[in-house]
Structure formats: C-alpha cells, structure tokens
Amino acid sequence: MNIHFILHETFEVPGAYLKWAQDRGHQISSTKVYEETPLPDTVDGIDFLIVMGGPQSPEEDRQAFPYYDPKAEIAFIQKAIAADIYIVGVCLGAQLLSVAYGGKYEHSPEREIGVYPLSLTEAGLVDEHVKGFGETLNTGHWHGDMPGLTDKAVVLATSQGCPRQIIRFSPKHYAFQAHLEFDLEAIDLLIAADGEEHLLEQHKVLSFVQTPEQLRAHDYSQMNKKLFAFLDSLTQGKTFK
Structure with missing residues (x-):
C-alpha cells in the first residue's frame, strides 16, 4: 500500500x-504543510491517507499560519472520500475529515492535554476495528x-x-481526536512547542491538563500496540498492490 501523510507542523509527528x-x-509519501509542500494533484496511487494534527482549525484565516490552506486540504480529503481509499484523521485531521463530510467542527467542552481514558460506546464495542480497544483505554x-458530526457519523x-x-x-474512514500515536519523542516535541511554564499554568486552572513531568512519565507502548492492531484490522493486513 502507498500511505500518504499530511503533516502540519514539525512538532506534530506521526509517531x-x-x-x-x-x-x-x-x-510512504507525505505533504509537509509547514514547508509549503503542495498537496498532490490527485489521490491516484494513494491507498491510505493519514491527516495529522496541528494547532490550526478547519476555518483558519491563514494570518497566523500562512502556509496552511484548510480549504485545499478539505477538497483533497473529499477526493479521497470519493475514491473510497482508507482515511484516518488525527486531531486537526479528524476535524478536517468531519468538515469534508459536511459536519461542523466545534470546541471541546474541556481542553485535554495528557493521558486519560477513552470509553467505547455501544457502537464502539461492536465496531469491527475498534472493539479490540476494550471498554476503556488510556490514550494521549x-x-x-x-x-463535527453528520447524520451517518457514529x-x-x-x-x-x-x-x-x-x-x-x-x-474505511475514521476520525481520532485522541492521539494513540504518542511516544516520548512526540511528547517532548509538543512540550517544547507549548512551553513547560505554559503547561504548568494550564495545569493549575484546567481539569484535564497534566504537567510536563506527568506527560513524560507515561508508558505509551500499550496505546501504540492497540493502534497497530486497529490499523492492521482496518487494512486487513494488506501490503503492496
């Protein structure tokens, strides 16, 4: 399979x-948005599109991030949807995927930074690819x-x-707000980008923000194994065309 990554920032690594x-x-191929790499003209030859995260939103006005064009990315994701290739959107990528499907992304009730448990819904517990996570799973x-949601979104x-x-x-199309891809390298990059002092200040006033020390103390290997199992199940163990 040819897997294409859309990467928005140097500190938002695919892990x-x-x-x-x-x-x-x-x-493996990639579009490095932060280097102003253009998106491919077509999804031809791409079997799996993975859109990673970033500090941007799907409605960015481009003043803060002049290299980021959400409309172009949404249009590209829509091409991938029409081609029915595999798609996983992560964090910002999840929001972009939802907008490409006609949903409207929203602010989360809480800002979350750290490792906290996911709880599978009844639909999640019977989903062919997600049920292996178990009833709960600690994730980044x-x-x-x-x-956002659509009428058919689950x-x-x-x-x-x-x-x-x-x-x-x-x-074939899944949105992950959670970061099962995190490892210590990814955490160190995100801490450096956000700033240790800023994280400590957020930790004091927000319920779901952990300290840099807590972030570095987690073992991310279990969530990584669960992610591998999900991706294997989703793609049914396919390798090259």
Whole structure:
C-alpha cells in the first residue's frame, strides 16, 4: 500500500502511525504543510491517507499560519472520500475529515492535554476495528476542539472531557481526536512547542491538563500496540498492490 501523510507542523509527528507503516513494509509519501509542500494533484496511487494534527482549525484565516490552506486540504480529503481509499484523521485531521463530510467542527467542552481514558460506546464495542480497544483505554490527548458530526457519523468512543473521541464516517474512514500515536519523542516535541511554564499554568486552572513531568512519565507502548492492531484490522493486513 502507498500511505500518504499530511503533516502540519514539525512538532506534530506521526509517531506510531509512521512506525506501523514502516514495520508493515508500506510505501510512504507525505505533504509537509509547514514547508509549503503542495498537496498532490490527485489521490491516484494513494491507498491510505493519514491527516495529522496541528494547532490550526478547519476555518483558519491563514494570518497566523500562512502556509496552511484548510480549504485545499478539505477538497483533497473529499477526493479521497470519493475514491473510497482508507482515511484516518488525527486531531486537526479528524476535524478536517468531519468538515469534508459536511459536519461542523466545534470546541471541546474541556481542553485535554495528557493521558486519560477513552470509553467505547455501544457502537464502539461492536465496531469491527475498534472493539479490540476494550471498554476503556488510556490514550494521549492534546486538543481544545473536536470533530463535527453528520447524520451517518457514529461516535465510537468518548472521554470525560470530550464526547467525540473516535468517530466512524464510513467503513474505511475514521476520525481520532485522541492521539494513540504518542511516544516520548512526540511528547517532548509538543512540550517544547507549548512551553513547560505554559503547561504548568494550564495545569493549575484546567481539569484535564497534566504537567510536563506527568506527560513524560507515561508508558505509551500499550496505546501504540492497540493502534497497530486497529490499523492492521482496518487494512486487513494488506501490503503492496
């Protein structure tokens, strides 16, 4: 399979998504938005699109992030939807996927930064690819927004701070507000980007923000294994075309 990543920032790395693609021998390509790399003209030749996170929103006015064009990304995701290739949107990518489907992203009830449990819904517990997470799973979080919903969207997992953590838009298209891809490298990059002092200040006033020390103390390997299992199930163990 050819897996194409859309990467928005140097500090929002694909982590375990990339490791899975490498371990499974898939071909890998990427659009580095922060380097003003243009999106491909077509989704032809792409089997799996993974859209990663970033501090932007799907309605960014481009003043703060002149290299980021949400309308172009949404249009590209819509091409991928029409082609019925595999799609996973992560954090910002989840929100963009929801907008591409006609939903409207919203602010999450709580800002979440840290490791907190997801709870699978009844639909999640019977979803072919997500049910392996179990009733609850500790996962990474770093967000203030969440994906929108459509009439056919199915919420598969929630958290105490956010009611839309995993959403299925179609059998091949999943939105993950949660970050199952986190590892210590990803955490260090995010802490550096946000600032240790800023995180400590947020921790004092927000219910679901952990300290840099807490963030570095977590073992991310279990959520990474669960992500690998989800991706294997979703793609049915396919390798190259």
